[in-house]
Amino acid sequence: MAESPLPSASNAEWFDRAQQVLPGGVDSPVRSFASVGGTPYTVVSGEGAYVVDAEGTRYIDLVQSYGAVLLGHAHRVVTEAISKAAARGTTFGAPTPGEVLLAEAICARVPGCEQVRLVSSGTEAAMSAVRLARGVTSRDRVVKFDGCYHGHSDGLLAGGGSGVAMLGLPGSVGVSAGAVAATEVVPYNVVPELDDRVACVIVEPVAANMNLVVPQPGFLEGIRGACDAVGALLIFDEVITGFRIGSGGATAWSGVTPDLWCFGKVIGGGLPVGAFAGRRDIMSALAPGGPVYQAGTLSGNPLATAAGLAVLTHVSDADYDALNVRAADFGARLASAITEGGMAVSVPVFGPLVGLFLDSPNGKAGPALTAPVDYVTAKELAGNGVYARFFHAMLRRGVALAPGPYEVMFPGLAHGEDVLRQVVDAAGESAHEVSSG
Ligand SMILES: *Cc1c(COP(=O)(O)O)cnc(C)c1O
Secondary structure (H helix, E strand, O other), X not given: OOOOOOOOOOHHHHHHHHHHXXXXXXXXXXXOOOOOOOOOOOEEEEEEOEEEEOOOOEEEEOOHHHHOOOOOEOOHHHHHHHHHHHHOOOXXXXXXXXXXXXXXXXXXXXXXXXXXXXXXXXXXXXXXXXXXXXXXXXXXXXXXXXXXXXXXXXXXXXXXXXXXOOOOOOOOOOOOHHHHOOEEXXXXXXXXXXXXXXXXXXXXXXXXXXXXXXXXXXXXXXXXXXXXXXXXXXXXXXXXXXXXXXXXXXXXXXXXXXXXXXXXXXXXOOOOOEEEEEOHHHHOOEOOOOOEOOOOOOOOOHHHHXXXXXXXHHOOHHHHHHHXXXXXXXXXXXXXXXXXXXXXXXOOEEOOEEOOEEEOOOOOOOOEOOOOOOHHHHHHHHOOOHHHHHHHHHHHOOEEOOOOOOOOEOOOOOOOHHHHHHHHHHHHHHHHXXXXX
16 A cells, blocks of 8 residues: 555544644534443555555454445545546536446446436435425325434434434434424334325435344335325435445345435445436426526536446446355354354344344343334333443454444445455454453
8 A cells, every 4th residue: 555645643643633723623513432432443555355544453344334335435436537537637517428327327237217317426416316205295204113214404404323313302402493393203113104295205215323223024115105195205325235235226136116215325435526417207206307406516426427327337237146145154153253252232234234232141141132113112222231241342353343333334345255254253352351341
């Protein structure tokens, strides 16, 4: 790896400086160590499955930018696409080929998806999809599921997973009661009762922001039926699941086709991107052709579309299949290692998404935990305080998990058998350390 051009300082020195000029020392709260304690490591570089911090310590990275990175850090296919695009200019405020190519790639892969509007984050994608749904249905109400995260726009923060509380209340100070008055929060994995005031139901087809909660059989089909019965639109928020579980999205594996999709993370190849997409008749309601306004100076940015397209064209169906098999095997071995280490554990796996719910049975051999099916049960386990100790035990062994109990692990194409075996070994030792107090 090339010599770092950054001034050298320890993690603690960087974080002290960060706290002077960045609130809490971070640009996104999930990166802070607020829920696990201690000082975050400051990343100076990454390569494949690894990140390297300011002190030169190398970690196996299961964060992978919370799922934005699929091929591993600094993959040549991506960095070369970005360099080439950058050499041609970074942004123009005019149509570019890159946005056409990325939109075509998305439509070609996701069954039923005909048009795409590119934006710069998942938050924007979900916020704009909801506006579009309200615009085309001339209705106000939005139904979302407790524990699902759809970005930090005012109306969607309620019941939004990690750090965001109570049913039906604004998820943050500063969100007006009016902004959430039309948002109804209902339990995940229960088909909601709708009426003809509902513009849309928005759902993570696999809930990956309350740790991992998988959809029970019939749930997604049930929502589709409930929406159809009252003329509401169904929005799949696939910002995490899209192009990670497979190339066809939730529609391909569930057989359920929504009216609108939200994408982000993987489709930007590590650059800031989001997208919402849908059938032509719905998408055509967007400005300039239609009455629903939505815009962005950097939307469809040439660097971001080049990076995203590089990822989408590089990954084959065989890659997804192999990753899913590897993740299933990893999940099973992780669960046994932690159980043998004396902790109670549940490791739900869906495609390449791997969850981790822990409990500490005080030194006794760990009984299996039941995998949560909704936010109430997920919070019971995620909120028990055990994760913080496990997190630090793993970090000391060179494995970086997300610094909070509501996230999933993101093994990607760079995490080979060897790397995952090291994670399993570290987990067994960490569990033993935590369970023996
Ligand atoms: C990350 C995420 C978002 C928000 O995306 P940002 O790019 O962080 O704004 C929205 N929905 C889901 C399901 C996500 O996981």
